[in-house]
Amino acid sequence: MDFSDIYQRMKFEAYEISEGERTQLTNYLKSAGSTSSPKSHAGLLVFCYSSEPARENVELVRKFLAKDVEDYTRSAAVTGLYRIWKLGTTSDIDDLLDLVALWSVxxxxxxxxxxxxxxxxxxxxxxxxxxSLALRRLLETLHEELKRDSDLAVGLFVHACWSxxxxWALANGQQRTHFDTIEEALPIYWDRQKYLLEPLN
Structure with missing residues (x-):
């Protein structure tokens, strides 16, 4: 199966995979070699968009969060769990906080x-x-790292400010925009509390 082709068709042609394709995809994701194959990135996205977050499906996708999984593939698992399925239990948030905390790797x-x-x-x-608290700390830490000329921190800082x-724009019905430079990111950083939640007193 060409998972990338199916994913593009799902995005732009409202394509729905067949039960046969779903079975083939599920069997592939369960196979031992799937965690080290770049094509699993598109496969995970197809799986999550075409499946409900039932326990066995969530467990299957979670296996792609492991340390030894190829980074690009692991990122698709994160997308599936938190952006597509929007998992939000306490343990889900704990796991997401752990993922964010590993930014320096x-x-x-x-x-x-x-x-x-x-x-x-x-x-x-x-x-x-x-x-909100973890993201505020992350923004401040990344800003500190910029002062140390950390190449890794530059892309993460800009992306964090854009995110x-x-x-915030999505949640508040404001116009969305895109930027990819530090100069555009800094005004967001200086006004960062606006884009976070108000702390509890």
Whole structure:
């Protein structure tokens, strides 16, 4: 199966996979080699968009969060669990916070980018102040890392600021925009509390 082709058809042609395709996809994701294959990225997205977050489906996708899974593939698992299925139990949020906390591991860059975006999305959706506090700390830590000329922190800082603005805009009916430079990100950072939740007194 060409998972990338099916994913594009689902996105742009409202294609629905057949039961036979779903069985083939599920068997592939359960196979031992799926965690080390780049094609699993599209396969996971197809699986999550075409399946309900039943316990066995969630458990199958969670196996792709493991440390030894290829980063790009792991990022699709994060997208599936938190952006497509929008899982939001206490343990789900705990796991997402753990993913965000690993931002400094260079081999997890794609996973970190996606986890940060999902954290901002769920922060607004669930009004979760734990996520808000963790994201405020993350923004401040990344800003400190910029001063140390950390190449890793630059992309994450810009993406975190953009995610902060974009998810705030979505939640508040404001116009969305895109930016990818530090100069555009800094005004969001300086006004960061606007894009987070008010702390409880």
């Amino acid at each position: 260079e081999s997890r860059y794609s996973t970190s980018i996606v986890a940060i975006g999902c954290a901002f999305l769920l922060m607004h959706r669930l009004q979760d102040r734990r996520l 902060a603005y974009d998810n």
